Amino acid sequence: GNSVTQMEGPVTLSEEAFLTINCTYTATGYPSLFWYVQYPGEGLQLLLKATKADDKGSNKGFEATYRKETTSFHLEKGSVQVSDSAVYFCALSDSSGANNLFFGTGTRLTVIP
Amino acid sequence: DAGITQSPRHKVTETGTPVTLRCHQTENHRYMYWYRQDPGHGLRLIHYSYGVKDTDKGEVSDGYSVSRSKTEDFLLTLESATSSQTSVYFCAISESAGQGSGNTIYFGEGSWLTVV
Numbered sequence: 001g002n003s004v005t006q007m008e009g010p011v012t013l014s015e016e017a018f019l020t021i022n023c024t025y026t027a028t029g030y031p032s033l034f035w036y037v038q039y040p041g042e043g044l045q046l047l048l049k050a051t052k053a054d055d056k057g058s059n060k061g062f063e064a065t066y067r068k069e070t071t072s073f074h075l076e077k078g079s080v081q082v083s084d085s086a087v088y089f090c091a092l093s094d095s096s097g098a099n100n101l102f103f104g105t106g107t108r109l110t111v112i113p
Numbered sequence: 114d115a116g117i118t119q120s121p122r123h124k125v126t127e128t129g130t131p132v133t134l135r136c137h138q139t140e141n142h143r144y145m146y147w148y149r150q151d152p153g154h155g156l157r158l159i160h161y162s163y164g165v166k167d168t169d170k171g172e173v174s175d176g177y178s179v180s181r182s183k184t185e186d187f188l189l190t191l192e193s194a195t196s197s198q199t200s201v202y203f204c205a206i207s208e209s210a211g212q213g214s215g216n217t218i219y220f221g222e223g224s225w226l227t228v229v
Contacts, residue, residue: 042223043220049217089155101148105154106155
């Protein structure tokens with residue numbers, strides 16, 4: 001079946017620190033992989049995505065590379081800001097016709113000045 | 114903004130009462146979804162729709178029903194609300210689907226439901 005396991009939080013970093021949030025997946029077929037971000041009181045926003053092995057998704061300084069050999073899609077950012085404080089969700093889209101998303105449990109990031 | 118409106122945004126209801134949440138989209142996207150978000154579980158799919166009057170169950174569909182009579186509206190009904198259905202409910206839409214398509218799913222802002 002399809003599942004996503006992501007690093008448990010919460011994660012607290014100082015401003016300008018390096019961020020890594022680990023994400024691994026189990027899937028049948030060839031999933032697409034996503035990172036979504038949720039700011040307090042809001043819905044989920046797409047942060048980045050990758051649709052095939054070795055693709056790198058990037059946005060707003062965040063990056064993640066689709067690694068089929070390690071079934072991973074780790075999120076990284078070189079220098080976090082206070083405004084990056086949010087909950088981050090790793091997700092995969094299954095290979096069926098319905099494009100359903102399977103989510104990890106989320107990782108709360110707090111960046112302190 | 115992805116043109117998704119959920120209503121109501123907040124609701125408190127009593128155990129055993131029926132509740133309907135509405136999702137309205139202005140994007141004319143074919144696929145619509147209802148998810149619930151709970152601590153320690155991330156988001157889980159309740160039901161989805163792939164066209165008018167075409168719906169299917171997701172991972173946690175027990176106790177829920179859906180209807181889609183128009184492209185733009187997708188209703189989620191809790192037939193007899195229970196405390197375990199206290200959650201945040203998110204509607205989502207997608208233009209198309211298919212293996213490896215990576216079509217983005219856009220989310221609404223959520224509906225907070227409390228069952229007392």
